[in-house]
Amino acid sequence: MSKSFRREFPMWVGLVVGIVVIIDYFFNIPVLSILSKEIVQWRNIVAAFALALGVGNLTRIHSHAIGQKKEYWFFSILLLVTMYGYIALGLITTSKSVPYRFFWDNMFQPLSGTWYSMTVFYMTSACWRAFRIKTPQAAVMMGAAVLAMLGQVGIGQVIWSQLPAIKSWLQGPPTTAGMRGITIGAALGMISMSFRVILGLERSHLGGVGE
Amino acid sequence: MWVIRTGRVSVFVFFVLFAYLGYMAMSRFKKSRDLPIRRLAGLDAIDEAVGRITEMGRPAAFVFGNGTLEAQWFAAFDILRYCSRETAKYNADMIVCNPLAEVQPVVEEVVRGAYIAEGKPQDYKPDNVRYLSDTGLRAAVLGIFQREKVAANFMFGNYYHESVIFAEAGNAVGAIQISGTANTHQIPFFVASCDYTLLGEEIFAAGTYLSRDPAQVGSLVAQEYAKYFAVIVLIIGTIMSTMGYKTLDQILSR
Numbered sequence: 001m002s003k004s005f006r007r008e009f010p011m012w013v014g015l016v017v018g019i020v021v022i023i024d025y026f027f028n029i030p031v032l033s034i035l036s037k038e039i040v041q042w043r044n045i046v047a048a049f050a051l052a053l054g055v056g057n058l059t060r061i062h063s064h065a066i067g068q069k070k071e072y073w074f075f076s077i078l079l080l081v082t083m084y085g086y087i088a089l090g091l092i093t094t095s096k097s098v099p100y101r102f103f104w105d106n107m108f109q110p111l112s113g114t115w116y117s118m119t120v121f122y123m124t125s126a127c128w129r130a131f132r133i134k135t136p137q138a139a140v141m142m143g144a145a146v147l148a149m150l151g152q153v154g155i156g157q158v159i160w161s162q163l164p165a166i167k168s169w170l171q172g173p174p175t176t177a178g179m180r181g182i183t184i185g186a187a188l189g190m191i192s193m194s195f196r197v198i199l200g201l202e203r204s205h206l207g208g209v210g211e
Numbered sequence: 212m213w214v215i216r217t218g219r220v221s222v223f224v225f226f227v228l229f230a231y232l233g234y235m236a237m238s239r240f241k242k243s244r245d246l247p248i249r250r251l252a253g254l255d256a257i258d259e260a261v262g263r264i265t266e267m268g269r270p271a272a273f274v275f276g277n278g279t280l281e282a283q284w285f286a287a288f289d290i291l292r293y294c295s296r297e298t299a300k301y302n303a304d305m306i307v308c309n310p311l312a313e314v315q316p317v318v319e320e321v322v323r324g325a326y327i328a329e330g331k332p333q334d335y336k337p338d339n340v341r342y343l344s345d346t347g348l349r350a351a352v353l354g355i356f357q358r359e360k361v362a363a364n365f366m367f368g369n370y371y372h373e374s375v376i377f378a379e380a381g382n383a384v385g386a387i388q389i390s391g392t393a394n395t396h397q398i399p400f401f402v403a404s405c406d407y408t409l410l411g412e413e414i415f416a417a418g419t420y421l422s423r424d425p426a427q428v429g430s431l432v433a434q435e436y437a438k439y440f441a442v443i444v445l446i447i448g449t450i451m452s453t454m455g456y457k458t459l460d461q462i463l464s465r
Contacts, residue, residue: 026223028214047313054312054342061338071358108346115349119372122379123400129382130403179395182411184441186393189415190282191226192434195233197285201427202418204288207320 007207011200018198058083144170220465225437232436237429248420248431253389253407254290260363260387261297270304270339271363274352274377275318276392277310277345278369282415283393284314287367288321289418290391294365295325299334306355307340310348315340349373353380366390366405367414370397378404391417 017039023029024036062076070076089100131142150156151167196202215223264271273291275284291307298305309318319340326335343351353376355361364381366374367390374390374397381388382404390401391409401408409417412434419427448459 026215026219026226028216047311050313050315052312053315054344057315057340057342061341064338112346115376116372119376122375125379126375126400126403182393182395182398185412185438186395186415188434188437188441189286189393189412191229191437192233192430193282193286193415193418195230196418196427196430197282201424201430202285202289204292204321204418205285205317207317207324 007203010206011203015198015200018194022198055083055087218464221463225440228440229433229437233430233433235429236432236436237426240425240428240432248416248423248428251409251413251416251420253391253409253413254293254417254420256387256389256407257290257294257297257365260365260389261294261301261303263387264298264305264362265301265303267362269362270306270359271298271365272306272308272352272355272359272361272381272386273365273367274308275310275314276366276368276370276394276397277348277373278371278394280311280314281369283367283369284311286391286414286417288317289421290365290367290414291318292321292325293421295322296329299326299329299331302331302334304336304339306359306361308343308348308352308355309341310343310345312342312344315342349376352377356380356384356386360384361386364388366392366401367409367417368392370394370401372397375400375404381405 020032021036021039024032059080062080064070065073065076066080086100086103089097089103093100095101127145131138131145133139133142147163148167148170150159151163151165151170156163156167193202197205260271271294273294275287294305295307305322307318307322309315319337322340323332323335323337326332341351341355352373356364356377357380361381361384364377364386366377366381366388370390370392371394374392378388378390378401388405389407389409390405391414392398392401393411393414395411398408398410402410415434416431419431444459444463448463451457451459
């Protein structure tokens with residue numbers, strides 16, 4: 001397969017698929033609606049197959065780590081045994097079986113939940129640094145944050161009954177105005193980027209040495 | 212017969228107008244060398260970050276967000292390509308962390324292509340482009356930051372709550388951090404924790420800014436005109452709504 005074909009073919013596929021989905025978004029044409037739904041489903045199928053590539057990548061990297069006895073190589077053994085063991089368990093007993101559910105419910109779910117809950121510590125740490133008053137802007141942010149935090153908790157209302165109303169206002173007009181400005185800009189950026197990808201002007205994702 | 216879907220007429224008109232403006236601007240800037248793009252400090256800082264990792268002899272990390280595949284990913288590929296070329300140029304290492312299996316071949320190809328473009332295909336290390344499943348991404352990235360003591364951390368793409376985790380972890384190992392996302396709910400965390408942040412639309416302009424490709428500038432110019440148009444519509448809409456007129460609402464909801 002020539003290099004130019006490897007770059008050009010995905011670009012043409014992207015162009016055709018993109019145009020079909022865009023036309024279907026705006027116009028009610030039964031044939032294109034069916035085709036568009038199929039294309040969206042294909043995306044899920046391709047993603048499912050691509051998981052095998054991910055497994056292959058993990059296997060290669062951790063096999064190298066074990067083979068070269070890199071630092072913490074024994075964790076690589078643990079990862080490979082867990083990954084392939086759990087795949088085998090699912091294939092042999094199905095994903096609804098008791099052993100499969102046991103590991104999912106008692107190991108994966110609590111660990112996943114732990115990660116989410118740990119976010120609060122990282123947020124506190126980020127706030128600690130962000131709220132240091134070094135500039136006038138940081139002082140405004142710090143003031144707004146203190147008012148918002150006090151307005152959120154009961155003691156704030158005890159200190160001053162108007163604090164919850166101030167908090168609501170801060171989270172309303174000023175925050176929404178700023179966020180919507182960024183959202184509109186980002187939405188236009190997304191449209192622009194999609195245009196470039198569909199028209200083949202944006203080619204980084206196709207790899208190769210570029211123009 | 213082609214029947215336009217209800218509620219999408221005004222969007223379609225805007226879409227056609229946007230495409231036309233893009234085409235016109237593209238034709239105008241095709242051969243121009245004077246490209247009107249303002250300076251983006253976050254992207255200029257990439258060179259500084261690569262210089263830093265080269266001096267310190269420590270690797271950089273490039274981490275994609277954990278969100279689904281959409282336009283932000285394509286913007287991140289542009290930046291990844293540039294970062295890979297720069298690290299290849301200075302013989303530095305960069306570990307790429309990718310949570311989406313379906314883009315793993317693309318990510319590998321982007322990094323490999325950058326090394327080939329720099330004339331150093333032999334220096335490309337496939338083991339530095341790592342697929343880390345979406346659920347395991349957080350633990351894996353934190354482990355990489357700590358073990359490898361990354362000196363620079365590039366975070367671009369469709370980020371969710373993991374943004375603050377990675378940014379704080381990068382800060383803990385003393386990495387220079389450059390980030391960018393269009394997800395408004397994560398921008399405050401990046402701004403608080405990172406040295407440089409690309410806000411919203413800036414991430415989409417990154418590819419054009421870095422490549423300076425005149426053909427791409429057209430779409431950027433169209434984007435700017437569309438923004439002015441949106442602001443004008445917003446002002447007119449606000450005045451009309453305040454005065455009780457619903458004409459603009461009715462036109463836009465068609």
